[in-house]
Amino acid sequence: MSERVLIAGCGNVGNALATRLLAEGCEVWGVRRNISALAEGIQPWRVDLTDPASLRSPPTPFDYVFYTASADRRDESSYRAIYVDGLRDLLQTLEAAGSPLKRVFFTSSTAVYGQQSGEWVDEQSATEPARFNGHILLEAEAIVRASGSGVVVRLSGIYGPGRTRLIEKVWNEEAEATQSWTNRIHVEDCGAVLYHLMRIEAPADVYIGSDDEPTTTAETVTWMSKQLGVATPAAVAATRANKRCHNTLLRSTGYRFIYSSFREGYTPIIEDFLRNRP
Numbered sequence: 001m002s003e004r005v006l007i008a009g010c011g012n013v014g015n016a017l018a019t020r021l022l023a024e025g026c027e028v029w030g031v032r033r034n035i036s037a038l039a040e041g042i043q044p045w046r047v048d049l050t051d052p053a054s055l056r057s058p059p060t061p062f063d064y065v066f067y068t069a070s071a072d073r074r075d076e077s078s079y080r081a082i083y084v085d086g087l088r089d090l091l092q093t094l095e096a097a098g099s100p101l102k103r104v105f106f107t108s109s110t111a112v113y114g115q116q117s118g119e120w121v122d123e124q125s126a127t128e129p130a131r132f133n134g135h136i137l138l139e140a141e142a143i144v145r146a147s148g149s150g151v152v153v154r155l156s157g158i159y160g161p162g163r164t165r166l167i168e169k170v171w172n173e174e175a176e177a178t179q180s181w182t183n184r185i186h187v188e189d190c191g192a193v194l195y196h197l198m199r200i201e202a203p204a205d206v207y208i209g210s211d212d213e214p215t216t217t218a219e220t221v222t223w224m225s226k227q228l229g230v231a232t233p234a235a236v237a238a239t240r241a242n243k244r245c246h247n248t249l250l251r252s253t254g255y256r257f258i259y260s261s262f263r264e265g266y267t268p269i270i271e272d273f274l275r276n277r278p
């Protein structure tokens with residue numbers, strides 16, 4: 001029998017993951033409110049994860065769950081509703097319905113790290129976030145860990161086709177070349193990392209999911225300005241020196257990034273932007 005996989009909050013990352021699972025013959029179900037936006041081949045389960053009443057009666061038992069939902073708004077109550085309450089309610093519902101869950105994956109964020117001086121961080125580093133989002137994600141991670149079969153993937157800044165905010169800023173010559181460190185992962189790599197970890201015999205309980213090359217904003221936007229043929233952004237002192245994310249643990253499992261740095265990932269996006277620019 002094919003494996004039954006639930007992707008709860010099946011948006012950009014979920015759809016990228018689903019493509020791989022479907023190609024392998026898995027039965028893939030996607031939870032979201034707007035089920036018309038699920039990629040082809042995903043079976044819909046229309047649920048509002050923040051409304052326990054709508055969670056009743058899962059359509060089938062599931063072998064794997066990926067919780068990849070994101071908050072509608074950047075405030076504490078929205079974060080808590082989706083990352084803590086929604087996650088806990090879904091897992092309880094599936095357990096009560098007798099789902100034989102082999103593993104539960106949760107896409108957390110590198111926002112759980114509070115380091116702000118350009119330090120390198122890895123899975124063992126202290127998690128002392130300065131802001132509410134990091135604290136709530138740590139609560140969600142604890143729920144996943146308590147499930148006994150949880151794997152947390154702390155993703156850095158996701159980019160990919162359609163996410164052109166930074167490109168537009170550089171194009172409009174509004175970007176600033178600050179020396180702050182940034183960490184990124186292409187949406188296709190997000191899907192591929194989750195798929196890869198699902199196929200690992202004994203995964204660790206937490207991984208950082210970030211590409212091979214943390215870069216400063218200055219380096220990123222200067223490179224983009226050259227690709228776009230616009231003025232080099234003005235250099236600005238680091239206002240918010242950030243952190244650099246190690247992906248050594250993930251790489252030690254054999255994962256190799258499709259887009260190992262922002263250059264490989266952004267090149268086709270910029271080409272597309274230039275072809276279709278206003």
Ligand SMILES: NC(=O)c1ccc[n+]([C@@H]2O[C@H](COP(=O)([O-])OP(=O)(O)OC[C@H]3O[C@@H](n4cnc5c(N)ncnc54)[C@H](OP(=O)(O)O)[C@@H]3O)[C@@H](O)[C@H]2O)c1
Nearest residue numbers: 009011012013032033034048049068069070109155157158
């Ligand atoms: N964006 C980043 O840079 C970043 C960085 C680190 C980690 N992450 C995490 O990575 C994960 C995947 O991100 P993504 O880019 O794939 O996000 P996305 O495209 O926004 O997908 C998330 C999906 O969650 C669904 N959703 C939201 N609220 C829901 C609710 N109440 N009930 C049911 N479904 C709901 C949305 O669909 P509907 O609106 O149709 O319900 C949406 O399709 C998220 O967990 C996010 O927190 C993101």
